[in-house]
Amino acid sequence: MNYRPIAVFDSGLGGLTVLRALRGRLPREDFFYFADTRFLPYGDRPEVFLKERGVLIADALAQRGAKALVIACNTATAAAAEAIRDVVVLPVVAIEPAVKPAAALTRGGSIAVLATTRTVASPRFQRLVENHAGDVRVHAQACPGLAEAIEQHGPESVQVAALLDRFVTPLGALGIDVLALGCTHYPWVSAAIAARLPAGVSVLDTGDAVARQLERLLAAANRLGGGQGHLKVATSGAPGTVSATVDRLWGQHLHVEHWEP
Ligand code: DGL
Numbered sequence: 486m487n488y489r490p491i492a493v494f495d496s497g498l499g500g501l502t503v504l505r506a507l508r509g510r511l512p513r514e515d516f517f518y519f520a521d522t523r524f525l526p527y528g529d530r531p532e533v534f535l536k537e538r539g540v541l542i543a544d545a546l547a548q549r550g551a552k553a554l555v556i557a558c559n560t561a562t563a564a565a566a567e568a569i570r571d572v573v574v575l576p577v578v579a580i581e582p583a584v585k586p587a588a589a590l591t592r593g594g595s596i597a598v599l600a601t602t603r604t605v606a607s608p609r610f611q612r613l614v615e616n617h618a619g620d621v622r623v624h625a626q627a628c629p630g631l632a633e634a635i636e637q638h639g640p641e642s643v644q645v646a647a648l649l650d651r652f653v654t655p656l657g658a659l660g661i662d663v664l665a666l667g668c669t670h671y672p673w674v675s676a677a678i679a680a681r682l683p684a685g686v687s688v689l690d691t692g693d694a695v696a697r698q699l700e701r702l703l704a705a706a707n708r709l710g711g712g713q714g715h716l717k718v719a720t721s722g723a724p725g726t727v728s729a730t731v732d733r734l735w736g737q738h739l740h741v742e743h744w745e746p
Contacts, residue, residue, distance in 0.1 A: 489551060490550070490712065491507070491554075492517045492549070493517070494546065496526060498730060498731060502670070502690070503557035504716075506696040508714075510697065513710060513713065514710075515715040518718045519719050522723075528668070535561060535565050538565070539561045539568065546746070547573050553577070553706075555699060556580060558669055559667050560603045562581055563610055576702040576703060581609070581667075582610065583667070584617050584623065584665060585613070587664075588617055588621045590663050590687060596623055596663040597623070597656045599664065599667055599678070600626075600627065605667075626653075626656065636670070639733060649678060663687045664678070664686055675688055722743075
């Protein structure tokens with residue numbers, strides 16, 4: 486069992502920011518990363534679609550022999566994490582915006598969250614805010630178009646810069662002192678986000694917290710270790726196109742295969 490890979494999935498290549506943290510913490514584990522590029526962006530899709538798609542992917546990853554599953558997508562978590570946990574008999578780590586740590590960290594009582602439209606609109610996100618940020622003001626900023634722009638045009642593109650000007654720059658006037666990155670694509674542009682905010686605003690990313698949680702769950706299930714640090718990347722889209730973007734974001738060449746759950 487332990488020699489099996491850990492499966493990680495996202496709508497696209499945002500989850501690679503999580504994968505980087507996972508591999509940093511668990512370098513001996515093998516990983517299978519699936520980018521559901523054919524359906525990117527998840528953030529503009531209906532909840533019912535995301536629930537069905539999430540369950541289908543999770544089930545197919547379990548059938549492929551994964552020993553654990555990481556939902557490296559806030560949007561998929563918001564729509565499908567409960568349904569996935571109902572059907573998959575594996576340790577499952579999901580990811581949600583760092584509202585709780587942000588609320589604990591703020592001094593001025595005002596935080597912001599950047600996420601997809603679907604995440605911001607989800608009941609799960611509303612509950613997260615109600616349960617963990619009771620007396621803190623939370624500015625939830627949906628960023629339609631940002632995840633796709635990061636993949637299609639690159640983190641340093643003029644298209645991404647224009648979207649950050651529109652969604653991030655105005656937050657500086659709201660008096661926030663903590664910003665949570667509630668979409669796994671956004672850490673690819675965290676420096677550009679920080680540069681648009683007043684000095685001293687903390688920008689929180691959840692990759693390391695997910696890695697610690699994965700380690701805890703693997704240890705509890707006696708499934709830690711046994712791998713050799715191998716990584717496989719697959720997409721439901723066109724590997725040729727995705728591969729160029731993977732190489733640019735990851736900073737080294739990774740082979741990308743086609744896989745349909
Ligand atoms: N990376 C995904 C997330 O964490 C969403 C991007 C998309 O809209 O597909 O929410």
